[in-house]
Every structure is written in structure tokens, then in C-alpha cells.
Amino acid sequence: MTLQTPKGMRDFNPEEKILRNEIVKTLTEIFELYGYVPLETPIVERYDVLSAKFAAGEQSDVLKETFKLKDQGNRDLGLRFDLTVPLARYIAMNQGLKMPFKRFQIGEVFRDGPIKLGRYREFWQFDVDAVGVKSVLAEYELIKIALDFFKEMNFDAYIQVNNRKLVEGILIDSGVKEDQMQSVMISIDKLERIGLKEVLIEMEKNNIDGKTINNIKRFLSMDDKLEKIEKIIKNDIAKQGLKELKELFGLFGKKERKDVQFRFSLVRGFGYYTGTVFEGFLRKNEIKSSICGGGRYDNMIGNYMEEKKEIPAIGISFGLDTIADAIKTKAKKTNVKVYLIPIKTEDKTLKIIEELRKSKINSDMDMNQRNLSKNLDYANKLDIPYVLIIGNKEIKVKKYTLRDMKTGKEQMLDIKQIIKKLCSS
């Protein structure tokens, strides 16, 4: 037997998991503050649900990277590759749902792709989506959620925003044909990572003609100044996109506006986006990948229904790995506050630890009759802030030795004093 996890999948040790739980908690509280409700769908979906062509769009890579399996009834199943397709399936199956349906979902998703720096075969997504709202108020709300989250985490971060209609209109006028649209968008999306020159080379390789490339280059060189673009666009789709963007930006106060920036090259990969798209990034940080991203997709959900109809929707997804990386210096090995060391006083120690736990103090004790120095070493290795030493001498006077593991300072305190000290520190 090979003792390892599957390739591209990871264990998260307690230190990492405590950190991840804190991020989940912070996000969940914000989502609920904004009126979103939790939903849970299975890890496994029917393969035909996952493989619907309007789901991942042109990105057939996602489907190639879908883990397939069968059940005993020989049904074709797959591990979900995102949380958006299951949401669409859920909405289509529950057409009596009250709209808008504002839900969040947190869980593992799977891609059986190549393992690269920071790319895994199992990873977590945190999705918030507002289904059944066409108004730009939904865009505003999701971006606000991201800004609230940045504040809560003390992140110096900002959101880049664009609109697919604006880009599509401009590309049409630039000479991009319908069947080239997705490929050109994917090239543009790489601007930040590979630079203008490489983007133009990639378009050339994809048989985009020189004049068209030159037209696109003009927009890519406008330093993301919406006013410059506004002056020269004629296309109606682009104008609609521009209108939506200006309406959205207008909702933010001056101070927030600094953290919400227009970015022409931000278009995102999925084929299903129909309007606003956005991504969040850290400033002055070694982590360059986005920490969240999303956009409006007004057509995808309706496609799952027998009677096709437009179900407007917009969502944002937070990437747990990137966020955890950004705060990994804050990791704790345990949430235990005090470690009790009985010296042949197990019975009494059980009573004392019960008191501490009744006061909601996370407490642990030695159950292996180890000696004092081994126990101190254990508490020290786990970064437990306090130990409480309980010998027969201590039991007699009903005062116990509380040792601050950081300073080494020891105090003899009774149970009330101990509780008071631990609750306030």
C-alpha cells in the first residue's frame, strides 16, 4: 500500500484547518448579514447535468477534467467541478422557489487536470449568488460583500470590474467574428499575466487578422480610462455595457470608489458571463492571483429548464486557498487555552476541567500520566498559552499553579481567579 493522498489532493492539518474554519466563519457571517441563505448540493452530480453544453461554455477543458464514476446501477456520474452548475440544476428542479433566491454554498470541487503551482485536483469554493435580480443593485451588493470581507480580514485589496457587453461590442466593431469571440476574450484576459506583446502574438496565432488586432490594441492601450473609451465607441451592445458600468460605479461613495476600478482586460474565462465581471486582488502582496471573482450570467440557469426562459443571476466566488495563503502567518496550532497537568490527581482534575468548560474555556488535560516536563513540552509544542498544574499540595489549599507559557510566570490561583484570568486574556 502507498501511504499517500491522491495526486493533487491534500490533507489540511489542524493548523491549516483552524485558519480555514476562521475564513469560512467570517465569510458566512457576512453572507448572512446580506440576507443570503445556505444551500447544500451533493459532491456527485449526474454526468449529463455536468456536461450540458451551456454549462461551462466553450471551456471544454473543464469537462475533460471532470472525474467520472458510476454507481451500482451503472448510472454515469461525475464529481462537481464548480458550485454554479449545481445551483442552476437546483433552481431548474425547484421552480416554485421564491425569487430572488440569494444563496451561498461552501464546499469541495474537483478538476482532474495537470498539477501546477497552486493548482489542485480538489479545492474549496465559497460561492454567493443572487438569482432573479436583473438590477445593478445585485452587482453592487456582491462587490460590497467583497469589500466588507477585505475590511474584516484587514486586507489592502481592490476590485477590478468590467462588462462583457462593453468588450463584446468593442470586439465586434474591431472586426472579431462570432466564432473568434471566446478565444479573443481568453487572450485579452491574460494581459496582466503575460503582457501586451504576448497577448497580440497569441491572437495572431489564433488567426485574428492584423487590422482587427490593431483595433483591439488601441483599447488595450487606453490605460483603463472609461472616458477615453466612451468617446469612441459606436456599437449599441458596447454602449449598453458602458451604461451598466457607469450605473454601478455611481452607487459607490468616493472612498469606496478607490477600491472599485474599471479594467478593460478583465473578462474572465467562462463562456456563460453576460454582463458585469469582477475580480478582487491584494495590493502590495506577493500573492498575485485573484482572491475572489465572479460576474453576471443571465442565460445559463434558464437553459436547464424545459421551457427556456431568462433567469437573471450574478455570483461571486471566493478562493479559500489564496485567502488562507494571505493570512497564514496568523495560523494557530490549536484553540486550546489551557492544558491541565494532574500529578496523581486525575479525579480532582476532572472536576476542575469541568468547571473551566462550563465557563466556555477550551481546555485539555493529560490523560497519559506523563511527568511534568513531558507535559510542559507537549503544551509548548502545541503553543497552548497556559498550563495548570494540579498536585496534591494544590488540591489541599484549593489553589493551583497557572503557568503562562510565553513568559514562564507562575501564579497560585483559585478556580474563580483562574476562570477570570483565562476569560479576559
Next chain:
Amino acid sequence: MTLQTPKGMRDFNPEEKILRNEIVKTLTEIFELYGYVPLETPIVERYDVLSAKFAAGEQSDVLKETFKLKDQGNRDLGLRFDLTVPLARYIAMNQGLKMPFKRFQIGEVFRDGPIKLGRYREFWQFDVDAVGVKSVLAEYELIKIALDFFKEMNFDAYIQVNNRKLVEGILIDSGVKEDQMQSVMISIDKLERIGLKEVLIEMEKNNIDGKTINNIKRFLSMDDKLEKIEKIIKNDIAKQGLKELKELFGLFGKKERKDVQFRFSLVRGFGYYTGTVFEGFLRKNEIKSSICGGGRYDNMIGNYMEEKKEIPAIGISFGLDTIADAIKTKAKKTNVKVYLIPIKTEDKTLKIIEELRKSKINSDMDMNQRNLSKNLDYANKLDIPYVLIIGNKEIKVKKYTLRDMKTGKEQMLDIKQIIKKLCSS
């Protein structure tokens, strides 16, 4: 495309998921109070890890019911069927871990078995295990955790306890041969569900001879009186089990002892248990299945290591489905406290909702310009306790109409009064 979830797998709608999240939160807080740390392992494991013969023991059913899959590298993988095997694999891979390792893990597990009443192919487990503790203090701690949980949930519930050594010793002396041991134990475990007569018939069918069955019957008829059993056992293994049981029961106070009962027929299905086993049940409730269960397994983890050694361990697993069933009357459709209805006052309403959220009040608002009666209907359907109506008249006087959706009572209040009322209600 068939719009459905895979057979035996379920969506949990917001109402169900809010309830499940509350159970998770309650359990997590208790686990941390007792010094346990969270661990996360992948949903997918290598198939050879799952299929190790010392894992699920004689229960080869579990392996037959394991969902198999492959990755692009043609590696054999499977969906985990419990959280204990991944724990054992993790311990074996991380031999530098400080012992005891007290961890909890929460997550989905999978069994591709027949769908019956209350049996699903995807379900959640909440496991707490103390690894590296041989002392009965660990047994005591896990049972205390269950009792604390019952109290926190207002459950009238109790724990049945037994010891595999006691049963094994008695069965040996009754004439059960080694290769019959597992099958006899599985029959005895069914006593509660199928009754004494059927248990004896099942043993007969499994070729246990009449005399042996009669010997076993004697113990099954002792009304779970430990004193009766004590008087007649001679076998040393049984005596050791008895000693462990008495030591454990001795740790509980008189009041708790009422909720911790000896039960001779409780032996549990898995082959890997080596000592104490226990299960928790509700009293006077239509739910008859156990809400938690576990036991000591001192040999399993060490078997995963190249240099075999004994790694004592004990764990308890809580079943989310049963617990959720038991409290389903407490379900809420949303955690939203107030729903804001702007009457052509979106911009001002955004400011007001921001104030509410800053005060940590879960708030939602209409983003679809619906009329008042549609909005009231929406809030009513979702059981949102309050709505706040914000028209231009209200904006002028800076007082808004707060409607209690239960009583229908309306009050004109300023923002401070609203926050005060919502925070205190």
C-alpha cells in the same frame, strides 16, 4: 438531460441547511471546549488505502459499496466511506505528530449501497477521536461530550455502553469459535431491533450449535445487570472488559450515571473495535436509531504503519441526519431579520441597510422594484420577522415604518430605535 440528483444523494434546501449548520456549530464548539482540533482530509482516497483489510474489518459490504474512480494517470481511487480510515492514514503518514492527537472531522462520506428508509449514498459524519490515549479517561471524555451535546440540544437522551472484551470472553466461554465471533456479535447487536427470538434463529442459521446458543441466551436474558454477569464469568478477557467498564462507570457522578447504561447486546458492526463501545439514543421519541456511536480501536491505526505498533485510539461519530430529524420542528427558512422595502427610494435604502448591517443585523432588501404587497408576500413566505417600509414620506421625517410580520403591528421609528429594537428582539 434528467434533472435530478444522483440516486441516494440529496440537496439540502436553505431551511434544512440552516438547521444542519446550527448542529455543526454546536458540535464544533463542544469539541473545541474539550481540546479537540479540526482536521481535513480529501473526499477521495487511494483505493488501496480504503481497501486495506484491517480497515473495515470483516465488513466487506463497505468495500463492495465503495464508489470507485480513476484519475487521468489511471490511478485507482475511491470516495471515502468513513472518516476513521482517512484518520488512520493521516496518522501513519505523520508519525512526528505530538500524541495524544485529539481531532475532529466533519464531512461527507459515501456508500454505494441499497437505498432504504433513512439510508443514503451520501451522508455526513462528525467524528471526534482521541489517538494515543489508552486510559479510560478518554472514554469518559467522549461520553461527556455526547452528554454535553444532549444538554445543549435539549435532548432527553442516554448512552448505552458495553465492552468488546467482556463480550468476546463470554462468547469464548460459551463455545463460540474464533471464525464465528464476528457473525455472532453482529447477531447479538440486532437484539433491540429484531428481538431475542430472531437473534437466536439467526445464530442457528449461522450454524452455531444449540448448546452455545443456550449459553449466549443466558447472558442476553440478564436484563443488562452487570452484577449478575460479574458473578458467573470466569474468562480472563471478559474479566478485563468488566474491569474497564466498572472503572469507566465509576468516573460518572450519580446524576450522570442515569444516562450512562450498560447494555450487553450493544456490540456495533465494525470489526476493528477492541474495548469500550457505545451508542446514544433519544428517550420517548419516534426516532429509534442511534444519534451517535463509537468505541475503542487500539489496533487499526498501527496496522497502517510499516513498523506495526499499537496506537491506542477511541472515537465517537455523530449522525447529522438523525440529529437534524430530531429537531426539524425548529427549522428556519432564513436568518434574515428584517426585509427593507424601498418605494422608489433605492439610494436612501442602500444607506439605511448599510447602517443595519454595520450593527450586525442580518438584512435584505427588494432589488426588483416590486410593489408593497408582493414584497410583503415575499417576506411572509420566507418567515422574515420584520419588514421596513421606506417611502419618500419616511425619508423626509427620517422615520421608517417597521412592521412586525407576526402581529401586523406597525411603528414609525428612526434608525437608532430600529437598530435597538432589532438587536433586542
